[in-house]
Amino acid sequence: xxxxxxxxxxxxxxxxxxxxxxxxxxxxxxxxxxxxxxxxxxxxxxxxxxxxxxxxxxxxxxxxxxxxxxxxxxxxxxxxxxxxxxxxxxxxxxxxxxxxxxxxxxxxxxxxxxxxxxxxxxxxxxxxxxxxxxxxxxxxxxxxxxxxxxxxxxxxxxxxxxxxxxxxxxxxxxxxxxxxxxxxxxxxxxxxxxxxxxxxxxxxxxxxxxxxxxxxxxxxxxxxxxxxxxxxxxxxxxxxxxxxxxxxxxxxxxxxxxxxxxxxxxxxxxxxxxxxxxxxxxxxxxxxxxxxxxxxxxxxxxxxxxxxxxxxxxxxxxxxxxxxxxxxxxxxxxxx
Ligand code: KDO
Numbered sequence: 001x002x003x004x005x006x007x008x009x010x011x012x013x014x015x016x017x018x019x020x021x022x023x024x025x026x027x028x029x030x031x032x033x034x035x036x037x038x039x040x041x042x043x044x045x046x047x048x049x050x051x052x053x054x055x056x057x058x059x060x061x062x063x064x065x066x067x068x069x070x071x072x073x074x075x076x077x078x079x080x081x082x083x084x085x086x087x088x089x090x091x092x093x094x095x096x097x098x099x100x101x102x103x104x105x106x107x108x109x110x111x112x113x114x115x116x117x118x119x120x121x122x123x124x125x126x127x128x129x130x131x132x133x134x135x136x137x138x139x140x141x142x143x144x145x146x147x148x149x150x151x152x153x154x155x156x157x158x159x160x161x162x163x164x165x166x167x168x169x170x171x172x173x174x175x176x177x178x179x180x181x182x183x184x185x186x187x188x189x190x191x192x193x194x195x196x197x198x199x200x201x202x203x204x205x206x207x208x209x210x211x212x213x214x215x216x217x218x219x220x221x222x223x224x225x226x227x228x229x230x231x232x233x234x235x236x237x238x239x240x241x242x243x244x245x246x247x248x249x250x251x252x253x254x255x256x257x258x259x260x261x262x263x264x265x266x267x268x269x270x271x272x273x274x275x276x277x278x279x280x281x282x283x284x285x286x287x288x289x290x291x292x293x294x295x296x297x298x299x300x301x302x303x304x305x306x307x308x309x310x311x312x313x314x315x316x317x318x319x320x321x322x323x324x325x326x327x328x329x330x331x332x333x334x335x336x
Contacts, residue, residue, distance in 0.1 A: 033068040034258070038094045040073055041080035041202045046226035047277045047284070048096060048154060048246060049073050055273035062265040080181060080202050084144060087251045096152065096246040100185045106139050107323040113185045114320065115192055115311035117332060118243035121153040121282055127335055128245065132328070140249075147255040149270035153278045154244040155220020155285060159193075159237040160229055162215050164298055167237045169306040170194025179205055179214040185320075190218070192314040193241060193307065202227075209233055220244065221288040222281050230292055236299045239307050248274060 042049035052071045059067055072078075078086045083095035084105070099112035111117060118124045127133060128151035137148045159167065159178075166172060170193055178195035180186040181202065190197025195216065200208055208214040209232040217229060218241070224230055248270045258266065289299050315321055 032065070034066060034093075034254075034262070036067045036069040036093045037077065037091075038069070038071050039075070039077040039083055039086065039092055040071075040096060041075040042073055043223075043227050044073050046223055047280045048152065049226075050280075051152070051273035051277040054276045055269045058269040058272050059265060062269065063262060066262060067266075075201070075203055081183060084146065087249075088145060090251070090253070092251075093254050094248065094250050096248050097146075098154075098244070098246055100181065100183055102140055102144065102247070103185050104183065106136070106143050107320075108139060108325050108328070109136060110185060110320045111324045111328055111332070112245060113189060113242075114315040115189055115241040116308040117312075117315075117329070118245075120243060121156075121278065123335065124153055124243050124245055125151065125278070127332060128247075130335065132331060132335065140247075141252060145252045146249040147252055148247045148249045149267050150248045150274040152246050152248065152274035153281055154246050155222055155281050156240045157218045157220055157242040157244050158224075159235075159239050159241075160217050160219065160224055160233050161235040161237065162209050162212065162233050164234045167235075167300065168303045170310045172302075177213075177215040179208055179217040188318070188320070189242065189311075192311045193218075193239065194310070205229065206232060218242075220281070220285065221292070222284040225284070225288055225291065230295045230297055234297060236289075236292055236297055238299065238301050238304075240304060241307060241311060 038052055040049060040052070044050075052073075056069045056071065059069060078092060078095075081101055083092060083097055084101055086092035087095065099109055103110035103113050118127065133151065140146055140148055159173075161167070161176070165176070173194035176195045177198050178190045178193065179200045180190040180197045182199035187197040187199060198214055200214060205214070205217050206227060206229060209217060209229060216233075218239075219227070219229070221236070224233075224236065250266075255263065293299055
């Protein structure tokens, strides 16, 4: 009886000591680290998913113990396109958002959702790392409350068809159910290519192609490989219709709460991640035609000039072009 109560006493003592310790050390530790949740729809094997580990590793070295960085891929934390709202609500600290996500709130940005505007990855990086990017990123900060830490090259989008088909000009895509991500800016691009654009989240594309609910999808070749779309399609048509970008960004509130040293280190890590992604992706794009052929796909070259003329005319006649800042297209074209 006595032993028993002694044991009870010592257990209670231990328990309260442990609770006291926990209460004093754990929150203190948690408070000293900035929570940095990242969400991306990318599959783990894609470069713009792997780049988050590059960012994390660099930050662990340059600012050890200062960030609690959590990487969530496959849209497991937020669905594709929901990241800006999640950041505005304080539920997410970092994402790589697209020009299409931005154009919903900053219509001027829709110039980068238009087919055949940006020429190649070097042009893209020059545009966004120069004065054009500077002006537009300022608008993003004002209208979306987001700070862009680095642009990155997502790749050049190509058509990927479930069944082999002769595709030379946009008219050859008439009636083709082309999957696009779910926003009107994306659907417009699909229609401008001559297809019947159908919205579908990235995570559902593989199954859509396999079962035939869609006839085609468009993505850069590295994504065709990493998401294994080549397993459920028969043709790649090299339209090169969009030199696509993403933007690594954080909410202004989060950014402004960092000290100057943390800002420098986080931006440096974001730029290193983007650089890693760009290098790997460009290398991959040069090699993947061969890989895709070995997987049994036919890789065809359409009349790219016919696509370019038709897509550019469609954009120039659209409401999108009406809100492009005057002279911006000319400045983009003149950037070499
Ligand atoms: C896609 O859904 O086709 C797309 O390529 C759109 C991009 O903006 C981006 O969201 C990307 O998917 C994902 O990161 C998956 O690679």
